[in-house]
Amino acid sequence: MARPGRRVIRFAALVLLASIAAFALQSLLAGDAATFTTAESGDPAATAAARAELGLDAPAPVQFARWAGAAIRGDLGKSSATKEDVVDMVARAGRVTLELAIAAQIVAVIAGFGFALLSVRRIGGRLDATIRALSFALLATPGFAIAALLLAVFAIRLHWVPAVGFVPLTEDLGANVRSMVLPSLTLGVPIGAAIARVLRADLVANLGSDHATLCRAMGYSRRRIVVGHALRLSSINVSSFIGLEFARLLGGTLIIEQVFALPGLGRLAVQSVGRRDQPVIQALVVIAAIAFLTVAQVVDALHTRLDPRLHRSGDYVPS
Amino acid sequence: MRARIGSWLALSWMALLTLSALTASWLPIDPNRFDPGARLAAPNWDHPFGTTRLGEDLFAQCIHGTRVTLLVGLGAPLVAALIGLPLGMSAGLIGGRIDQGISLLLDASLSMPAFIVSVVLVTSLGATVSTVIVVVGIISTPFVARVSRSATRAISDRDFVTAARSLGSTSARVMWVELRPNLTAPIGSLLALVGGAAVLVEGGLSYVGLGVPLENASWGRLVAAGRDELATAWWWSLIPSLLFFLTVLSVNVIVDRWQRGPVLQVRRRATRLIERSSLATGRVDDAALLVSNLTVSIRSPKSGFAHAIVSNFDVRLAPGELVALVGPSGVGKTTVARAIVGALDDAMVATGSVQTTRTRGHRSALIMQEPRRSLNPVSRVGPQIAEAARVHLGLSRRDARERARHLLTLVGIDDPDRRMRCYPHELSGGQCQRVAIALALASEPGVLIADEPTASLDPIATRKVFDLFDGVRSRTGVAILVITHDLASAQRRADRVVTMS
Numbered sequence: 001m002a003r004p005g006r007r008v009i010r011f012a013a014l015v016l017l018a019s020i021a022a023f024a025l026q027s028l029l030a031g032d033a034a035t036f037t038t039a040e041s042g043d044p045a046a047t048a049a050a051r052a053e054l055g056l057d058a059p060a061p062v063q064f065a066r067w068a069g070a071a072i073r074g075d076l077g078k079s080s081a082t083k084e085d086v087v088d089m090v091a092r093a094g095r096v097t098l099e100l101a102i103a104a105q106i107v108a109v110i111a112g113f114g115f116a117l118l119s120v121r122r123i124g125g126r127l128d129a130t131i132r133a134l135s136f137a138l139l140a141t142p143g144f145a146i147a148a149l150l151l152a153v154f155a156i157r158l159h160w161v162p163a164v165g166f167v168p169l170t171e172d173l174g175a176n177v178r179s180m181v182l183p184s185l186t187l188g189v190p191i192g193a194a195i196a197r198v199l200r201a202d203l204v205a206n207l208g209s210d211h212a213t214l215c216r217a218m219g220y221s222r223r224r225i226v227v228g229h230a231l232r233l234s235s236i237n238v239s240s241f242i243g244l245e246f247a248r249l250l251g252g253t254l255i256i257e258q259v260f261a262l263p264g265l266g267r268l269a270v271q272s273v274g275r276r277d278q279p280v281i282q283a284l285v286v287i288a289a290i291a292f293l294t295v296a297q298v299v300d301a302l303h304t305r306l307d308p309r310l311h312r313s314g315d316y317v318p319s
Numbered sequence: 320m321r322a323r324i325g326s327w328l329a330l331s332w333m334a335l336l337t338l339s340a341l342t343a344s345w346l347p348i349d350p351n352r353f354d355p356g357a358r359l360a361a362p363n364w365d366h367p368f369g370t371t372r373l374g375e376d377l378f379a380q381c382i383h384g385t386r387v388t389l390l391v392g393l394g395a396p397l398v399a400a401l402i403g404l405p406l407g408m409s410a411g412l413i414g415g416r417i418d419q420g421i422s423l424l425l426d427a428s429l430s431m432p433a434f435i436v437s438v439v440l441v442t443s444l445g446a447t448v449s450t451v452i453v454v455v456g457i458i459s460t461p462f463v464a465r466v467s468r469s470a471t472r473a474i475s476d477r478d479f480v481t482a483a484r485s486l487g488s489t490s491a492r493v494m495w496v497e498l499r500p501n502l503t504a505p506i507g508s509l510l511a512l513v514g515g516a517a518v519l520v521e522g523g524l525s526y527v528g529l530g531v532p533l534e535n536a537s538w539g540r541l542v543a544a545g546r547d548e549l550a551t552a553w554w555w556s557l558i559p560s561l562l563f564f565l566t567v568l569s570v571n572v573i574v575d576r577w578q579r580g581p582v583l584q585v586r587r588r589a590t591r592l593i594e595r596s597s598l599a600t601g602r603v604d605d606a607a608l609l610v611s612n613l614t615v616s617i618r619s620p621k622s623g624f625a626h627a628i629v630s631n632f633d634v635r636l637a638p639g640e641l642v643a644l645v646g647p648s649g650v651g652k653t654t655v656a657r658a659i660v661g662a663l664d665d666a667m668v669a670t671g672s673v674q675t676t677r678t679r680g681h682r683s684a685l686i687m688q689e690p691r692r693s694l695n696p697v698s699r700v701g702p703q704i705a706e707a708a709r710v711h712l713g714l715s716r717r718d719a720r721e722r723a724r725h726l727l728t729l730v731g732i733d734d735p736d737r738r739m740r741c742y743p744h745e746l747s748g749g750q751c752q753r754v755a756i757a758l759a760l761a762s763e764p765g766v767l768i769a770d771e772p773t774a775s776l777d778p779i780a781t782r783k784v785f786d787l788f789d790g791v792r793s794r795t796g797v798a799i800l801v802i803t804h805d806l807a808s809a810q811r812r813a814d815r816v817v818t819m820s
Binding site for chain 2: 010013014017018021022025026028029136137139140141142143144145148149151152156209210211213214216217218219220224228229232233236248251254255258265266269270273274281284285288289290292293296306307308309
């Protein structure tokens, strides 16, 4: 665990590296926005003018410096396709993705902890084997297949929920929840299977430890040993896993958003790549990276709280 | 047994896929020939997987799509390994600034949103099979680099590498001869999982229309093509999805099998002699502990018979008595201790009877050989002791805390208020042992079983432990059964010595 000062520097360095990579990435897109918007006219002069207007004629380091200077002040530029402010576009799509990520992670945590705790009721028993096989199967199922099955059953056959589309939270709470049910199940259940596997492995290890033997010798109930002792000890790895999965979801849930027509970050990314909207792509990559790094920091801090063995005396400045 | 069948099935499936990918061009099936008379036909004899809207044979398309799947599944891990392995291994071996630099780069690339990056890359480099392979490979590189870095670091700290280095081996030789066999398992299984994930990523990219070009039939494209006909022609989308499922499942099963090592051959169980423990426990008036006819057997799944490791053991402890249990290693002393406190392994069965004196609290308590490892590492010691008092004596939180403080003083811990707030790792080995004794006493047992409490101690520390036991039994009246190898101390300090042989 580094000192706070070093952590801030490292964080800033990582954001800078990710921004440079994002810049390199978006400049790879052959046919920049200027050529794209002036393609019909076919006039090279018009293209050049458009390039100059968008600042695309400057050398790459200058372009990056301009972008970074504005970005620090909270200005991510304007979309070259719609002329809309990038911050607004990302914020609008980000709300959808954030809601989806949270809903999916709630599903995943409930399913994962539930399955893991059921598994260790009798380690090696029939229920354990069934859950293991089930989680294996879920981890091997492609997301679009889960989506297709859920859609076929719940939307097309039973009409319980709408097939596609999104209603903002602020507009109609009930409709919003209904439009989120299938996407969050599709995303959350496989993550839940992964959580169950991670947690079960740690629970089994901790239930076989010296400490668990001592707990049994002290006559504690199985429930107390599992929930009060083993679960607390096993929560360390799984909490990192949950945090990083959440961070990954924030980076865009492309296929699910595409299948269910949710106007989130993933769809915005595909749209923007299609129309060579470089400012939006740059912003999306950098914001996703910052979100990931922030979650990773939180996970790290949580880790230290959950596992007191990670406190090292060297970190404390003597007063 | 079932696990073996599973991995054989998985391996056969992968072999079948490889075979179809290799022979697809020579098979008498044509993915592009359409049969207008059989549009959207359900699976039948002529078209085992059914047909598409144009009457194309889905079976032929799936077989041809196998090539893309296998190419991506093998190519992407190869790319990831070619970049990631040298990067991670050099970071792990060289260390220092180079390690810091590489780790920073890896963390930065891990923070990038993988799907957006791959969409941009596939779009800008052109959607071909090789682009998809390279892109998925690059995305997986940081994971491979990270795992190889930590595996290298973990191994390079180990004795055999230090030994090889001190014998004058150069770094490169150390790397190849010593590290390679030890890296194979973690990296190999990770690469296999990358292959499985790559197949799904290709599917996802093709599904949103960004994967391989149209002329390459790929499973992802087939799923995407059929998704609008899900209600009318389920096979179009679902059969290719099923192929994805079976393939990734097979990879996972094989990796899982590999990670767990060789399977013990489990034969069908013969008649079992002992179904379950029938150890009688009860209370007795005139002794602290009365063990009679204790037999502990270990169940052998192979024969179904139980093999006795302790036979007809008897011991009796009077209240306040300290008895030493000695005997050669492997004679079952620890097993006796576990049987008395009721914490045998699941594979063991016990018969006979264990009776303990009537007390307010729990019948017995155990002090394990390694006290620090037996304590809860993430919980402060005060609450741990208090928990035992709350559970067995029904004390309130405040009373339990008071009792914990009292017990810590009893076992000779200085400044108990401060120590109660410590975690086990913040205490010395001797302090941990005292805490373990306090914890054992917290449930007010009639008898305390101490398993090798002096095993790794010098004579002075050993004397202190026995002094402590004497203090505890004179003040609480608890009987103590000490398991030890130290015959001399046992004879000097115990009221009685019981020998197991």
